[in-house]
Amino acid sequence: MGAYERHRRLLASLARYGAGARGQDPPAPAPLPSRTDADVLRDSFRFIRSDAEDAAGDPWEVRLARRYYAQLYREYAIADLSRHRESRLGLRWRTQREVVAGKGQFSCGAVGCEERRGLASFEVPFAYCEAGRSRVALVKVRLCPKHALQLNHRKQREAEAAAGRARKRRRAGPEGEGRVARGREEERGRDASPGPSSQEVAAQGAPAPEVRGHSNPAGGDADEFAAFLEDLLPSA
Numbered sequence: 001m002g003a004y005e006r007h008r009r010l011l012a013s014l015a016r017y018g019a020g021a022r023g024q025d026p027p028a029p030a031p032l033p034s035r036t037d038a039d040v041l042r043d044s045f046r047f048i049r050s051d052a053e054d055a056a057g058d059p060w061e062v063r064l065a066r067r068y069y070a071q072l073y074r075e076y077a078i079a080d081l082s083r084h085r086e087s088r089l090g091l092r093w094r095t096q097r098e099v100v101a102g103k104g105q106f107s108c109g110a111v112g113c114e115e116r117r118g119l120a121s122f123e124v125p126f127a128y129c130e131a132g133r134s135r136v137a138l139v140k141v142r143l144c145p146k147h148a149l150q151l152n153h154r155k156q157r158e159a160e161a162a163a164g165r166a167r168k169r170r171r172a173g174p175e176g177e178g179r180v181a182r183g184r185e186e187e188r189g190r191d192a193s194p195g196p197s198s199q200e201v202a203a204q205g206a207p208a209p210e211v212r213g214h215s216n217p218a219g220g221d222a223d224e225f226a227a228f229l230e231d232l233l234p235s236a
Helices: 003-017 039-046 051-056 058-074 095-100 143-149 152-193 198-203 222-229
Strands: 076-080 090-093 120-130 133-143 211-212
Touching: 003 058, 058 133, 076 133, 120 143, 133 143, 143 152
Parallel strands: 133 211
Antiparallel strands: 076 090, 120 133
């Protein structure tokens, strides 16, 4: 079974059992209960509850699907590359519809692109504001070859500029190489002069952004689940 088919099967399991990710709605409406509310309350009531106890009685496939579904919302982002020539990148989280359809995971994550061939993963910092605090999370963006070039537009320009300088040195000969080298040293001196350090900015009262990575739910099944989900959450 291919990765996309497994993706659809796991999300279908959540819909069938009505066991969406904790704190989130399931991707499809849950089936109507076959018992009354009083029956459910009597059987499942606990004075103090925990997520681990709640999940303990679920089928293995549902626990795997819940783990997978919980990771999806913060694993991949959608990219707006319309201003890539200005070295500006827009990012947003995926909607529930996009998560279920595999947008940005099995198809290109650029806005308006549905290409599924030749995708590559890029890890980029996603700066956002939450609860009045600036945060930075490392997220993955899956892009087709065309949009991957746009994402790396600045690096490509720098490489072309370096190649141009090398050609000038070859044409100018030894004397020209010395002038080019002196020019590079002057540029480095200007770049090194400076601006305020991050410590100075923090000292002036600017809140330092909180950096977050990907967090994986803890549990005894963590390693086993990771093996099953490895090809569904590609890193390359």
